[in-house]
Amino acid sequence: MSPTQTRPRQYWLLKTEPQTFSIDDLRRAPKQTTPWDGVRNYQARNILRDAMAVGDGVLIYHSCAKPLAIVGRAEVTSDSYPDPSQFDPQNPYFDGAATAQNPRWFARDITFVEAFKRPVLRDVLAHLPQCADLPLLRRGSRLSVQPVAHAAWGLILALSEG
DNA sequence: GCCAACGTTGGC
DNA sequence: GCCAACGTTGGC
Secondary structure (H helix, E strand, O other), rough: OOOOOOOOEEEEEEEEEOOOOOOHHHHHHHHEEEEEEOOHHHHHHHHHHHOOOOEEEEEEEOOOOOEEEEEEEEEEOOOOOEEEHEEEOOOOOOOOOOOOOOOOOOEEEEEEEEEEEEEEEEEOOOHHHHHHHHHOOOOOOOOOOOEEOHHHHHHHHHHOOO
């Protein structure tokens, strides 16, 4: 946690395909922490780089999964830093246009907080007025790093507790 | 596996 | 700067 946090805590949602990286992978990661890297969309990049802050809350959503659901919670635990994968030619996320002086893509560390006892299903979210503004539920939305309003955050946590 | 929606690329 | 083509995402 930053001792100099200067704004109210904000909330975010991160999409991940569990066959690639799941909430259990995060739980079992060293220090229960992972770099959230490989993001190659400018809008998502901007959120990652500029909008997030240490201490912010993060919901983890499993896409391409059964069931589609928010499955747990994490916390932002680092400032943004250049995503190392953009510099590695062996990495699928390599970007030849990026340089150390002028990185294009950014990452942050996130740390496991809990796996929901009751994952909050997409089908349920879709019926909640408090969640109507979630980009997640917008038709055709592909944003993998997105904001979550306070009301939605509170409701989702309440639902996760049953 | 399908395909709609979206973002990016590149020719002009 | 337009826009068609293409690749990717991600629910269904």
